[in-house]
Amino acid sequence: MKFLADESVDLPIVERLRQDGHPVTCVTELGPGMTDDEVLNLANREAALLLTADKDFGEMIFRQRLHTHGIVLVRLAGLSPARKAEIVALAIKQHAAELPRAFAVIGPETLRIRHAARPDR
Secondary structure (H helix, E strand, C coil), X not given: CCEEECCCCCHHHHHHHHXXXXXXXXXXXXXXXXXXXXXXXXXXXXXXXXXXXXXXXXXXXXXXXXXXXXXXXXXXXXXXXXXHHHHHHHHHHHHHHHCCCEEEEECCCCEEEEECCCCCC
């Protein structure tokens, strides 16, 4: 499964997904400071799931009804980067088929998946 990691994502998560064989492009490696619109557009062009810790992407998908290939929102504040990486990798492994075209929120003990509405345009 292909990912674009927003600059809000901890590097150990990116490294773990790469170790698990996922192609992961990291915004910090491309050009830090990209706007959320640019990040979402890049993820869509790359047909990649967007991995982020930025809640603003939920607003863009559900309120503005923007197109997405899929978003995985990481909400694991207070955990070590290594533990975050374990949780994210396990959630992706167990739910990979459900993530495309969805908005998923990974919490310490939960995973919520909501299918994104298709834009009217």
